[in-house]
Amino acid sequence: MPMPPTSPYVIALDPDERGALQALTRRPTSAYRLVLRARIVLAAADGATNTAIAARHGVHVDTVRKWRRRFWQRRLEGLADADRPGRPPVFTPVQQAQVKALACELPADHGVPLSRWSAAELAGEAVTAGIVAEISASTVARWLAADVIKPWQHRSWIFPRGPDFAAKAHRVLDLYARTWQGQALGADDFVISADEKTSIQARCRCHPTLPPGRSRLMRVEHEYDRGGALAYLAALDVHRGKVYGRCEPTTGLAPFARLVEQVMTREPYASARRVFWIVDNGSSHRGQASIDRMTAAWPTATVVHTPLHASWLNQVEIYFSIVQRKVVTPNDFYDLADVANRLEAFNDH
Structure with missing residues (x-):
């Protein structure tokens, strides 16, 4: 004989409810928590006490009381998890x-x-x-x-001050798109982006640099002896991906003129119809005077200046950033000849 019920919530199942509960316990994809709740209700419907059900399924007797009451109140819907709104928001x-x-x-x-x-x-x-x-x-x-807001970070920038910024930037960007004054460039037209990378130092470390090893980064000695500095001038053929560079003791009109001669005396530039030189407003190639000097020395060459404080429009700066990251950092050279050899070898590489 079943034990007399000890709970005020007496469970009586109709055939449909019993069938649904039994199917839930047999279904292999049923969540374990739902299977356990169904077994508690089935045992309660068979007349088992809360204490006996708790002992049979290894749960606390309060758990049995909870699901017996929930089923008695809401039937099968009561076995589902109740909404959990969570902690009320503190801030609006x-x-x-x-x-x-x-x-x-x-x-x-x-x-x-x-x-x-x-x-x-x-x-x-x-x-x-x-x-x-x-x-x-x-x-x-x-x-x-x-919202990816990081007020503790900052970046430096220069506000364009030139009144003709848009017009000058437009000319440079048109050349990158192989257009000049509304006309497409021909096969014998070339675009050169040129500039100087100044003050590349030769720092001779007091102890040799150690290569990376197992669980160890490359080690570069902090102390060094200064071996002087030189300038690296480079001209990038924007559309052919060719770089022509040279090392000079310093920057100036004469070193830049030698870079131009290095490029303009070789093919295909020597026989080109037009060669456009995109430069910034550095002292070596500033203003109308630089345009006049270029035209007088090389009639097929045309100087195109970037806007003031907009040398980032000059694509050779991309190449210089690669040089900085892959060639001269960390700076560890014996002397200036070592610096020049590395730069020229990387230019060829």
């Missing part, structure tokens, strides 16, 4: 937006003697400004990370 969306807006303002605008915000300082200023009563730096950092 408006407060979050106000903190993010604060992060996008300069500290000086709020009378704070800082150059940049940190998450901790933003949290303190949010309290001072009355946006929130209290807030942690980690909460502020989490909000900012959601």
Whole structure:
């Protein structure tokens, strides 16, 4: 004989409910928590006590009471997980937006003697400004990370000051697209991007550089002896991907003229119809005087200047960045001849 029920929630199943519960316990894809709840209800319907059910399935008796009550109240729907709204929000969306807006303002605008915000300082200023009563730096950092706002970082830039920036930039970009004054360049037209990389030092380390090893980075001695510096001049054929470079003791009109001669006296530039030289406004090739000098020496050459403070439009700077990262960093040379040999070998490479 079954034991008398000890719970006020007496379970009586109709055939459909029993069939659904049994199918749930036999289905291999059923979640274990649902199988356990179905078995508790089936055992309760068979007249087992809460204590006996708990002992049979290795759960606390309160767990049995919970699911017996939930099924009695809501039947099969009661076995599903209830909604869990979680902890109520402490801050409103408006407060979050106000903190993010604060992060996008300069500290000086709020009378704070800082150059940049940190998450901790933003949290303190949010309290001072009355946006929130209290807030942690980690909460502020989490909000900012959601919108990729990093007020503690900065980057340098130069605002274009030339009134003719758009026109000069347009000419340079047109040349990169093989267009000049609205006409497509011909097969015998070439575009050269040229500049100088100044003050490449020869630093002789006091102890030899150690190559990388197992679980060890390359080691470069901090102390060094100075062996002088030289300049590296380079001309990049934008569309052919050819680089022509030379090392000089310093920059100036004469070194740049030698670079131009090095390029213009070789084919295909010597017999080209036009060769466009894109240069910045450095002292070696500045203003109308540089245009006149180029035309007088090389009638087929045309100097095209980038806008003021816009040498980043000069594509040879991309090549110089590669030289800096792959050739001269870390700087470890015996003397200037070693620097020149490395640069010329990389130019060929």
